[in-house]
Amino acid sequence: MKHVARRGDALYGGFLSTKGRVVGDCTVLQLADDAFLLDYDEGVADALAKHWKRYKLRMKLKIEDKTDAFALYASVPAAVDDAHAALPPSASALDELRALNPGDKAVVYADPRGEHFGVRAVVPIDATRKNKLLGSSERRASV
Numbered sequence: 001m002k003h004v005a006r007r008g009d010a011l012y013g014g015f016l017s018t019k020g021r022v023v024g025d026c027t028v029l030q031l032a033d034d035a036f037l038l039d040y041d042e043g044v045a046d047a048l049a050k051h052w053k054r055y056k057l058r059m060k061l062k063i064e065d066k067t068d069a070f071a072l073y074a075s076v077p078a079a080v081d082d083a084h085a086a087l088p089p090s091a092s093a094l095d096e097l098r099a100l101n102p103g104d105k106a107v108v109y110a111d112p113r114g115e116h117f118g119v120r121a122v123v124p125i126d127a128t129r130k131n132k133l134l135g136s137s138e139r140r141a142s143v
Contacts, residue, residue: 004030010120012112015051024048027112029122037107037122039072071125074111076118 004011007030014025024044029037040048052063105124111117 004028004036006030007032008107008109010109010112015048017051023051027120029107029109031107031122037066037070039122069125071123073121073123074118075120077116 003009010027010029012025012027015023017023024040024047026038026040026048029039031037038048049063056063106121107123108119108121111120
């Protein structure tokens with residue numbers, strides 16, 4: 001995947017059935033050279049797992065549920081202009097989240113769906129006990 005080439009790169013996409021119907025959508029985030037995190041809605045987890053198992057075939061690929069290993073934080077723009085449209089987050093929002101989670105533990109990235117969706121951070125559960133992201137909503141992530 002040339003669009004997701006290094007740690008912190010993210011891509012928004014979806015999985016389709018053989019008939020072209022949407023099975024589910026997700027964000028693909030590169031955590032390491034050989035590890036990707038897929039963030040998807042809990043309601044389609046079983047359908048996506050079945051879909052991946054069907055198409056994995058003989059590929060040397062390991063799919064694991066990491067729901068209990070990571071926490072996902074989203075910081076959406078708080079400012080709203082006169083037309084009630086959300087303003088994009090400043091570059092400092094990314095820097096602030098990175099400062100709260102220094103080192104290699106957290107992966108902080110701009111939401112790949114668009115600038116108005118804000119910034120997101122994937123943090124190991126053990127690191128979330130030490131750091132608190134203010135003004136963010138927590139949601140579990142799955143691989």
